[in-house]
Amino acid sequence: MLHLKSSMAVRVAALAAWIGVIFFSSTGVAEYWSEKTFCYGAAQLFGSLPVDSWLYRLVHFSAEKSVHVSLFLILAGLLSACIPGSRRKIPLILFIAAIIGSTSEYLQSLFPGRDPAFRDVCINFLGATAGSVLIVLGQKRDKHLTPSLPQNCTEWHKKSCSSGPPTYCRAESQSGPQSRHVGSARV
Numbered sequence: 001m002l003h004l005k006s007s008m009a010v011r012v013a014a015l016a017a018w019i020g021v022i023f024f025s026s027t028g029v030a031e032y033w034s035e036k037t038f039c040y041g042a043a044q045l046f047g048s049l050p051v052d053s054w055l056y057r058l059v060h061f062s063a064e065k066s067v068h069v070s071l072f073l074i075l076a077g078l079l080s081a082c083i084p085g086s087r088r089k090i091p092l093i094l095f096i097a098a099i100i101g102s103t104s105e106y107l108q109s110l111f112p113g114r115d116p117a118f119r120d121v122c123i124n125f126l127g128a129t130a131g132s133v134l135i136v137l138g139q140k141r142d143k144h145l146t147p148s149l150p151q152n153c154t155e156w157h158k159k160s161c162s163s164g165p166p167t168y169c170r171a172e173s174q175s176g177p178q179s180r181h182v183g184s185a186r187v
Contacts, residue, residue: 015078026107069127076131097128
């Protein structure tokens with residue numbers, strides 16, 4: 001039980017730290033350094049592409065908004081790890097992400113040079129939605145990849161058959177569960 005509590009504490013700490021990263025990304029300092037990083041990367045990748053060209057602005061917009069999507073996609077995963085499973089888990093993740101996204105945009109209004117936008121709240125929500133879709137797909141995949149297998153053939157047989165054990169189980173019922181079998185031959 002102590003392990004489960006400490007495991008949850010680590011997940012909650014990771015979630016709190018990530019929310020801190022999201023809120024920090026709303027500051028002028030984060031905007032300054034992300035812009036400098038983008039300008040350096042764009043100069044390395046695109047060299048002589050004019051800064052006022054439509055292509056440069058498109059790449060800049062895409063890079064900027066992909067940060068929003070990434071931040072909130074990861075947020076959805078961390079929220080999923082902290083919220084116990086229920087049928088309301090995904091709506092709760094999306095609600096919390098919407099609150100955090102709105103708060104993040106509001107924080108931008110407190111810093112000179114930052115421009116909060118409803119569009120960014122929607123993009124944040126899109127990132128959380130993408131994360132939620134990945135969570136649901138992952139859960140469905142896990143259910144299909146992890147079938148519940150019986151402890152032994154006899155248990156399987158009781159649940160599945162009434163005409164006697166299949167060929168690969170007959171030897172087990174004669175020699176006990178200690179030996180392994182392939183077909184009806186011992187291995």
